[in-house]
Amino acid sequence: xxxxxxxxxxxxxxxxxxxxxxxxxxxxxxxxxxxxxxxxxxxxxxxxxxxxxxxxxxxxxxxxxxxxxxxxxxxxxxxxxxxxxxxxxxxxxxxxxxxxxxxxxxxxxxxxxxxxxxxxxxxxxxxxxxxxxxxxxxxxxxxxxxxxxxxxxxxxxxxxxxxxxxxxxxxxxxxxxxxxxxxxxxxxxxxxxxxxxxxxxxxxxxxxxxxxxxxxxxxxxxxxxxxxxxxxxxxxxxxxxxxxxxxxxxxxxxxxxxxxxxxxxxxxxxxxxxxxxxxxxxxxxxxxxxxxxxxxxxxxxxxxxxxxxxxxxxxxxxxxxxxxxxxxxxxxxxxxxxxxx
Ligand code: PEP
Ligand code: MN
Numbered sequence: 001x002x003x004x005x006x007x008x009x010x011x012x013x014x015x016x017x018x019x020x021x022x023x024x025x026x027x028x029x030x031x032x033x034x035x036x037x038x039x040x041x042x043x044x045x046x047x048x049x050x051x052x053x054x055x056x057x058x059x060x061x062x063x064x065x066x067x068x069x070x071x072x073x074x075x076x077x078x079x080x081x082x083x084x085x086x087x088x089x090x091x092x093x094x095x096x097x098x099x100x101x102x103x104x105x106x107x108x109x110x111x112x113x114x115x116x117x118x119x120x121x122x123x124x125x126x127x128x129x130x131x132x133x134x135x136x137x138x139x140x141x142x143x144x145x146x147x148x149x150x151x152x153x154x155x156x157x158x159x160x161x162x163x164x165x166x167x168x169x170x171x172x173x174x175x176x177x178x179x180x181x182x183x184x185x186x187x188x189x190x191x192x193x194x195x196x197x198x199x200x201x202x203x204x205x206x207x208x209x210x211x212x213x214x215x216x217x218x219x220x221x222x223x224x225x226x227x228x229x230x231x232x233x234x235x236x237x238x239x240x241x242x243x244x245x246x247x248x249x250x251x252x253x254x255x256x257x258x259x260x261x262x263x264x265x266x267x268x269x270x271x272x273x274x275x276x277x278x279x280x281x282x283x284x285x286x287x288x289x290x291x292x293x294x295x296x297x298x299x300x301x302x303x304x305x306x307x308x309x310x311x312x313x314x315x316x317x318x319x320x321x322x323x324x325x326x327x328x329x330x331x332x333x334x335x336x337x338x339x340x341x
Contacts, residue, residue, distance in 0.1 A: 003039040003053060006060040013058030014039065020056070024048065036060075067261070069218040071225035072232070077263045083231050085160050085180050085203045088123045090233050091265030095330055095337040096294030098124035098162055098205075098267070099319060101301075102309035103131055103139060104146035112301040114153035116316035120323040121339045124180070125150065125159040126296055130166045131308060132186050139307040144173060151177045162205060162296075168196035175200060185209045185237055185272070188220050198227025205233050205296070207269065210240040210248060214257055221264065234258055234266040235296060236287075238273025247275020247312070250283050255290040271298035271312045280314050281322045288329050297322070 005014060014037055018028045027042030041048075045064075054062050067073045082091040090096045099117040104110045104127040114125045129146025131139065142149065150161045160179040165171065166187065174181065180203040187193055188209035197204055204224055208217050221232050236255065238248025250273035258266045270283035284295050300306045300313035314322070327339035 001041050001045055001062055001064045001066075003041065003062055004060045005037040005039065005058050007036055009037065009058030009060075013056070017053065017056055017059070020051075020053070024051070067215070067218070069215075069222040069262075071230070072218045072221040072262050072264060074261060074263055079263060081230070081263045081265065083203055083233050083265060085124075085231075088160055090203075090267070091293050093334075093336050095288065095292075095326065095335055096124065096267060097122040097323065097326065097337065098126050098294065098296040099299045100124075100126040101128075101306065102271075102298050102313060103128045103141050103307055104149050104163075105142070105307050107149050107152065109301060110149050110153050111156060113299055113316070114157045114159055116301065117299055117319060118157045118159055119341050120316070120320045121327070121337065121341060122319075122323070123160060124162050124296075125153055125157070126162050126182070126298075127153075128164050128308070130164060130170065132164065132166050132184055133308065147173060147177050154179075165193070165197065168193045171196050171200055175202065179203070180205055180233075183207060188212050188217065191220075191223050194220060194223035195227055198224040198229040201229045201231070203231035203233065204229065205235050205267070207235045207237050208239070208251075208254065210238070212239075214254065214261060218258075218262055221262075232264050233293075234262070234264050235269055236266060236273075236292075237269035246273065246279065248273050250274065250287075252286055252290050255287065255292050259291055265293040267294040267296055268292045269296045271296075271309070271314075275309075275312050277303065277312055277314050277318070280312070281318070281325070284322055285325055285329060288326055288335075289333070291333075295326070 024047040029040035031038045099122045129141050131141035154161045162180040164182040164184045182205045185207045238250045241249040268287035270280050298313040299319045303313040327337045330337040
């Protein structure tokens with residue numbers, strides 16, 4: 001970081017600050033311009049924790065020069081991370097496709113969805129068991145029973161399973177059954193949940209919140225990583241804008257921006273971005289073309305009868321067509337996706 005001194009600051013104030021920094025084991029680099037003096041601070045700024053340098057006489061402001069998200073940022077690790085979920089690698093050459101219904105509704109429904117998406121080439125089955133609904137009167141999910149049904153679908157298909165965890169008290173319920181935690185948009189800054197999931201070391205799909213900046217998102221990912229869990233995959237799922245034609249606005253720029261700022265893989269959820277089934281294929285193709293490492297798509301055997309997010313779920317045949325397109329786009333980009341099981 002650098003400390004910018006006020007134009008009227010005097011030499012004794014500069015010396016006072018330098019002495020303070022040095023006493024904390026930090027290096028000091030003073031640069032005197034015609035208008036102002038700037039003090040460069042060299043070393044780990046953790047040493048300054050709780051010390052209000054900005055209140056010292058003569059200081060105008062403090063400017064951080066490095067992101068505060070050290071573990072999630074590229075400075076810490078310039079090469080891209082590949083997250084291994086029981087042998088399925090996210091962030092490498094191969095694209096990862098996660099698909100399944102918004103909510104697990106019954107054994108028949110989740111089994112039908114699982115068999116269909118597997119046939120098209122998906123590697124992960126998604127399905128919400130604990131649903132974070134806007135209204136408390138809406139379907140809240142099958143909870144523990146939903147987790148068990150996902151387990152059965154995994155045993156029948158060999159797909160990896162991912163489901164949203166809404167509270168730190170649920171980690172134990174999920175840990176032996178689910179292959180990857182999903183942290184939803186509403187919980188992006190639920191720091192207690194992030195810490196607990198971090199301690200579990202299980203891979204996490206970490207969605208962006210509807211009003212979360214990239215900086216806030218990566219700082220939130222830092223909470224998971226700071227507990228020793230580096231198995232984090234980011235997921236752009238649309239942000240809230242003035243536009244009402246879609247449920248959210250897919251921020252496609254999140255893909256290249258995250259690639260520039262972080263080594264973590266990023267996938268896209270076009271379903272919660274668009275909110276309408278008719279736009280899913282187009283947004284999916286665009287996301288892969290933009291460099292996303294994969295997709296998470298809501299697929300329901302009978303969307304009209306879905307108990308949540310009915311308007312945005314696509315059918316298995318629609319998903320199959322999309323997977324065919326994805327494999328062609330992958331080839332152009334020098335990536336891989338195995339269409340068909
Ligand atoms: C979901 O994936 O079903 C979900 C609720 O998504 P989001 O957290 O992005 O709203
Ligand atoms: Mn949903």
